[in-house]
Amino acid sequence: xxxxxxxxxxxxxxxxxxxxxxxxxxxxxxxxxxxxxxxxxxxxxxxxxxxxxxxxxxxxxxxxxxxxxxxxxxxxxxxxxxxxxxxxxxxxxxxxxxxxxxxxxxxxxxxxxxxxxxxxxxxxxxxxxxxxxxxxxxxxxxxxxxxxxxxxxxxxxxxxxxxxxxxxxxxxxxxxxxxxxxxxxxxxxxxxxxxxxxxxxxxxxxxxxxxxxxxxxxxxxxxxxxxxxxxxxxxxxxxxxxxxxxxxxxxxxxxxxxxxxxxxxxxxxxxxxxxxxxxxxxxxxxxxxxxxxxxxxxxxxxxxxxxxxxxxxxxxxxxxxxxxxxxxxxxxxxxxxxxxxxxxxxxx
Numbered sequence: 001x002x003x004x005x006x007x008x009x010x011x012x013x014x015x016x017x018x019x020x021x022x023x024x025x026x027x028x029x030x031x032x033x034x035x036x037x038x039x040x041x042x043x044x045x046x047x048x049x050x051x052x053x054x055x056x057x058x059x060x061x062x063x064x065x066x067x068x069x070x071x072x073x074x075x076x077x078x079x080x081x082x083x084x085x086x087x088x089x090x091x092x093x094x095x096x097x098x099x100x101x102x103x104x105x106x107x108x109x110x111x112x113x114x115x116x117x118x119x120x121x122x123x124x125x126x127x128x129x130x131x132x133x134x135x136x137x138x139x140x141x142x143x144x145x146x147x148x149x150x151x152x153x154x155x156x157x158x159x160x161x162x163x164x165x166x167x168x169x170x171x172x173x174x175x176x177x178x179x180x181x182x183x184x185x186x187x188x189x190x191x192x193x194x195x196x197x198x199x200x201x202x203x204x205x206x207x208x209x210x211x212x213x214x215x216x217x218x219x220x221x222x223x224x225x226x227x228x229x230x231x232x233x234x235x236x237x238x239x240x241x242x243x244x245x246x247x248x249x250x251x252x253x254x255x256x257x258x259x260x261x262x263x264x265x266x267x268x269x270x271x272x273x274x275x276x277x278x279x280x281x282x283x284x285x286x287x288x289x290x291x292x293x294x295x296x297x298x299x300x301x302x303x304x305x306x307x308x309x310x311x312x313x314x315x316x317x318x319x320x321x322x323x324x325x326x327x328x329x330x331x332x333x334x335x336x337x338x339x340x341x342x343x344x345x346x347x348x
Contacts, residue, residue: 014085045189185226250291
């Protein structure tokens, strides 16, 4: 897997964010020539510290994917493109649906058009979401499960997926979509609005604040440690047999939210309580969810290596060591680390 990327030209969209930065670090280790693109939009997790270990070995371009002219220049001559830029907040998508559609759908169509016209040979891997399934009708959820999103984010992501599949069928582009479940690990955005319950739980534990669990806490979810997700993206970016296909990621084990808190309590003296769902959160909650990733396993051999206890321990160690880069103080807006732009970056 790693040999494939040696000396390849790779574009990581959203590369200063959580998954994108972890992917960038691994690609550099694999010998790839990496260009990172990020808009630095507030609240979406862009953080210069995320790529600090390799910032002198990558090119960073501050740009928005909705700028078609700049995007065209960026996609030229790239061998592989990983599209991880976008909004992940489900609740924010309901409160500002037009922005969600613009960022999560129209920008992906712009990417596909740029590749169709200027680099049709590139392989493109799109980060989708399990949220588009909505409330599971059966568990584990496989790719044959009905699509029934409960929020705008799920609709936007599904529409983008359909564009990726369409551009493969009609124009021959080499596209793959991965439906992510609850990804966690080092470099998560701990202070962004609506980033997910794992981010909130970690923030609360690191700041010695009480964790509020919506509902009973018995809701069960599956979790993927970010290193496993990075491996999945690397596999998807190198295999022509996956062209035009859509795959779930997931984990064979699943845990309740209460169990997640108890694992955090191994590392922090944190209290918790169960509280009723706010009305807007209740309207889009999907209840229990865990996915069937056997289709991707059969196609690539991928399966997650990290269990939840190991992953939470590694995540805790990272943030405990680097908390000043990821936690807001009473005098800090949370963008301090985003605004420290190294001289090696470019604003195209």
